[in-house]
Amino acid sequence: MTACTGARHEYPRAVLSAVVADLRAIAQMRLREAEVLLANGEPSGAYYLAGYAVECAFKAVITRSFAPYEMPPKKRVADSYIHDLTRLAEIAGLNGALDAQMAADASFAAGWGVAKDWSEASRYEQLPQRLAADMVAAVADPTSGVLAWISRFW
Secondary structure: OOOOOOHOOHHHHEEEEEEEHHHHHHHHHHHHHHHHHHOOOHHHHHHHHHHHHHHHHHHHHHHHHOOOOOOHHHHHHHHHOOOOOOHHHHHHHHHHHHHHHHHHOHHHHHHHHHHHOHHHHHHOOOOOOHHHHHHHHHOOOOOOOOHHHHOOOO
16 A cells, blocks of 8 residues: 555554554553452452453554554464463564563563463452462562563553
């Protein structure tokens, strides 16, 4: 579509930007919801939503990498329809940055160690308060948290 002119030329960029903005907002919203649930004695939901926040954040990075006016690679799009946080980091192209951050920041490395084990299947589990608190802290920490780190790339 690079030959297009006029208002249609801006549409794909606007659509991508809107999707990325929505994913960022959803990631932040899910983390806020996780914090509310944790504070109100609902650790299972808190754990699930904190992990979901990380998933949405990685998907924002992946979506941002799609070039306007070009169809994204089918395999990359299909591969993105997963819930495995380690795999999403890889698809987002962040493995090198992830390794570097873990080497530079022990608190981040510990938090990633908690977050990477999240699974969407946790929505069917009853989880202890301590695990949920660790997960929410790992994701929410404004300095060494997983979401703060991912947000540098979106």
